[in-house]
Amino acid sequence: MPSSSSPDESAGRFTMEWISTNDFTLPAGTIQTTFKTRFLSFLKSGRASKSMDDTLKPESLESLPLEFLDHLAPTPDWKDEALSLDEKLLPWCESPGNNFVLILNVPCSGNATVLKYWAAEHGYRIIDPPNPRDLLKPDEKWFAQFENPDTIWVLPALEECWLRHESGLWLVRQFFRRLLSGQLGPGVLGCGSWAWAFFRHALGVSAPVSLTVRPFDAETLRSWFSALAFKKNHRKIHFLQADNGNLVLSCGVESSNSQNRKPSQKPDQKTEQSFFLKDLAAFSYGIPGVAMAYWRASLQLEPDTTEPENTGKNADPVRSTIWVKPWMNVERPGLPSAMKRHHAFILHNLLLHNTLDMDTLSKLLPAGHHLFDQCFYDLSDNGLISFSENQWQVTPKGYPVVRGFLKTEGFLSDDFR
Amino acid sequence: MTETEKVSNIFSQLNETTITQVFVIIAVAIGLIVFSQKFFRWLSERLSGRYKLYALASVPVLRMIIIILAVTMIIPRVVEPSFENLVAVMGAVGLALGFAFKDYISSLIAGVVTLYEIPYRVGDWIEVDGTYGEVRSINMRTLEIVTPDDTVVVIPHIKLWDRMFFNANDGSRNLQCVAGFYLHPGHDGNQVKNILMDVALTSPFLKLENPVKVVAKEEIQGTYYRIRAYPVYPGDQFEFITDLTLRGKSALLAAEVKFAYFPFQSNG
Structure with a gap:
């Protein structure tokens, strides 16, 4: 696993590590924050959520402008991480007699995109999902993509190939029947972790080899955030916790005139390490997409230092400090005050299928879906789900809250506990 | 000593202070009972799953403990705690209650x-x-x-x-629900079983960790199929059965399976 002091980081590189799902362990947070978060969540339950940010936000700091934010913490496109799969998958692909290997896609992890890039990089066949409209009737045409069983196929997202509808299991049943009998030839199967949990319970399937990306703990997040910030910006930047000046992370190389730093900014002195990333890793379940969403929301700047053009190599070193909100002050989505079964059904269906358009989603909900209109508004208003490109999905910031809620309510969740 | 004097001796300690103490004990006990009821109801709203049930189940137990404690504190204050006195009081109370408030x-x-x-x-x-x-x-x-x-x-x-x-x-939280379908005997049983199984598995109400069964039995009205499954929320049992029934009916009609009509008539 890469560490904050590795040579890779200084060069702005970062490598994801893929592990067997049996070796998966969630990152732990600090005891103090875990207790505080649970206690506050317990007290807040049954009432409308209120952001803690409003009460604790330091007046003097501002959020970063989007352009500057994209510069320092760009949303990952996962293309650079594609080759990280080589170590585990290439030996598997080259050894004969294998049937399939499963890549579990945790929501917001970007695993499906990484897998897609990996397949494209090596020239393997990428299997496209069927149109959702075709999923409710038996149709074998989709299997034509698997012809020529001598070359490896890659299906990045099996969760897009079924619907939790009485007529929506036909294709996936056929798929597993052919896959397990070896008719499809060797392939790499990507599947959402929630959908896979459903298939395991409902269809009784299992995978001989299953991989997922190692959860990002504090050290991994430090390396990753540093590498991303280093991509477009090579000067030294210190990320300091806003309430106590503790060092969250630093990246880049020291500029010659860095002595001009303000007295309040003391990164050159022996600063204590912040626990922000440890708490972030634990809260986000080590999922990179979730951690990145919160990381972007926690970065702040002092006024008048927000000009994106000042982030170049010759920028004033005073502007080389980015402040990070204390973890307890970072705004987190809350559950709607009147949470009902209908909210849970929407959220569970979205996690089972990753994304769904309104028409399809309404077919998966119980009869009387006019009752659900208010629920969409509630969930969207609370930042738990979002609508983009005609698709509903659970937001990265909402995922930890949604997962915790569904699990507590007794819904089947993925196996990453 | 006359009988009247004996009885009055039993309650010899009953003075103004004792009565005040008894009222205070009763008031505190009532206060604690009301508080515990409200507190555990408040707590249960913030808990889910089995913890919610535990919180609600604690209310009667706690109330019983409070009442026993209150009675234990009151009796020595009202009655001279000798064996004879207790037997006499309990006997008299028991006799009265036995006749008047037996049930x-x-x-x-x-x-x-x-x-x-x-x-x-x-x-x-x-x-x-x-x-x-x-x-x-x-x-x-x-x-x-x-x-x-x-x-x-x-x-x-x-x-x-x-x-x-x-x-x-x-x-x-495991409450089994049953949705039944009477079908005309002339059908493919395996096909119907598979359809009804998929109907159950795809219900959003279903608790997936629990087993789902589809059982069939020949009856005089036709072949009687039942889906046995568990909802996530026990309180949703009627909505769950409705969901299974409506979607099951729709799926069976789509597969052109005929329903039985009583008596001995098919819709075909």
């Missing part, structure tokens, strides 16, 4: 028995004498259930002695 006392005792036998808890779905509903509260003498028609039924615990109580979930 009432029997219900109270049955209420105590329920605290350790636990045949039902708050949140359980039970049926007594043909009345089915969710246990809303367990009081000292009675339990209250709310039927699906939102009617509160008060049942004395005394029924516990000689009636059968049917408990559908017995303190857990």
